[in-house]
Amino acid sequence: MITSNISIAVNALNQGELVAIPTETVYGLAGSAFNEQAIQKIFHLKNRPTCNPLILHTHCISEVSKFVKEIPPNAMKLAEAFWPGPLTLLLPKKSIIPQSVTSGSHLVAVRIPNHSVTLSLLKQLEFPLVAPSANPYTRISPTNSKMVYDYFGDALPCILEGDICSKGIESTIVGFHENTPIIYRQGAISIDAIEFIAGKSKVQATKKEKVTTPGMSPMHYAPKTKFCIVDSILDFIYENRDLKIGALTIGKLEVNLPNTTNINLSIAADLEEASTNLYKSMYDLDGMGLDCIIIEQFPEIGIGKSLNDRILRASFR
Ligand code: TXA
Numbered sequence: 001m002i003t004s005n006i007s008i009a010v011n012a013l014n015q016g017e018l019v020a021i022p023t024e025t026v027y028g029l030a031g032s033a034f035n036e037q038a039i040q041k042i043f044h045l046k047n048r049p050t051c052n053p054l055i056l057h058t059h060c061i062s063e064v065s066k067f068v069k070e071i072p073p074n075a076m077k078l079a080e081a082f083w084p085g086p087l088t089l090l091l092p093k094k095s096i097i098p099q100s101v102t103s104g105s106h107l108v109a110v111r112i113p114n115h116s117v118t119l120s121l122l123k124q125l126e127f128p129l130v131a132p133s134a135n136p137y138t139r140i141s142p143t144n145s146k147m148v149y150d151y152f153g154d155a156l157p158c159i160l161e162g163d164i165c166s167k168g169i170e171s172t173i174v175g176f177h178e179n180t181p182i183i184y185r186q187g188a189i190s191i192d193a194i195e196f197i198a199g200k201s202k203v204q205a206t207k208k209e210k211v212t213t214p215g216m217s218p219m220h221y222a223p224k225t226k227f228c229i230v231d232s233i234l235d236f237i238y239e240n241r242d243l244k245i246g247a248l249t250i251g252k253l254e255v256n257l258p259n260t261t262n263i264n265l266s267i268a269a270d271l272e273e274a275s276t277n278l279y280k281s282m283y284d285l286d287g288m289g290l291d292c293i294i295i296e297q298f299p300e301i302g303i304g305k306s307l308n309d310r311i312l313r314a315s316f317r
């Protein structure tokens with residue numbers, strides 16, 4: 001059921017049920033962080049390995065201090081600059097946070113999402129929510145309620161309506177070595193913006209081989225259709241006239257050819273707008289029975305780096 005009624009979501013969560021929640025990044029598949037059965041339902045419904053930990057969502061910094069032992073000075077600076085918002089901090093957990101949430105790690109990932117519906121929901125609950133993205137494991141994260149419904153149907157009792165997710169890609173995950181920020185996942189906040197607040201950071205590289213570190217799974221966010229990053233969309237289409245192609249473009253590039261379905265992510269070539277539209281457009285093309293979906297690299301500036309990280313992962317096979 002898709003509903004705008006927050007009370008229905010509150011009741012479901014109080015009873016240990018799962019609810020899909022809108023955030024500014026992507027929809028989350030939420031359950032009570034203090035209800036072991038709800039936590040297990042999340043892993044089960046997503047078909048996600050239990051060694052891949054969950055992000056804790058709450059509504060204010062004073063709540064966060066109930067769940068973590070300390071907030072290093074740079075973490076506090078980032079929290080004050082970006083919360084509520086698409087920033088996830090990795091911090092040493094207090095024992096109140098179940099081991100199943102962190103997959104045994106002493107660190108818990110926490111964030112305060114910036115979405116009025118979900119902030120209002122969180123304030124009405126007596127527990128924080130754990131919420132991974134509301135997609136089956138390795139599929140594209142949903143950025144609207146319909147995508148969530150398509151994925152889970154009535155196996156998910158409640159989907160809270162919150163319109164399209166404005167940021168459209170996941171939060172930036174930041175941990176700390178001593179006080180230095182370590183970027184574990186590039187996301188909706190650019191590395192430049194993190195470094196402006198907290199100084200020079202280190203970025204954990206995305207590797208093509210299988211990686212076991214949580215948060216660094218290389219194959220993620222992938223459409224079922226073959227997904228390729230190409231040097232030139234026009235050259236690729238010209239050289240592959242026998243293929244049914246989906247082309248994701250940006251800026252003035254519009255492709256009007258019989259074998260190609262074109263979705264433009266931002267005619268103004270605005271990377272924020274492209275980010276909002278990326279997953280939904282990948283998902284829509286994925287449903288069209290095409291031979292492949294192609295895209296050119298984004299400019300490696302600001303959030304373009306995060307978008308490149310996502311399309312690179314989607315292209316791994
Ligand atoms: O924008 C977001 O972060 C969305 C919305 C719903 O908040 N959530 C999200 O969750 O993207 P998920 O589970 O799809 O991705 C979270 C990533 C996972 O790759 C997980 O391994 C990593 O964060 N993670 C969570 N807790 C961690 C921990 N304690 N240590 C290391 N990595 C962690």
Ligand code: MG
Pocket residue numbers: 132133141
């Ligand atoms: Mg995810």
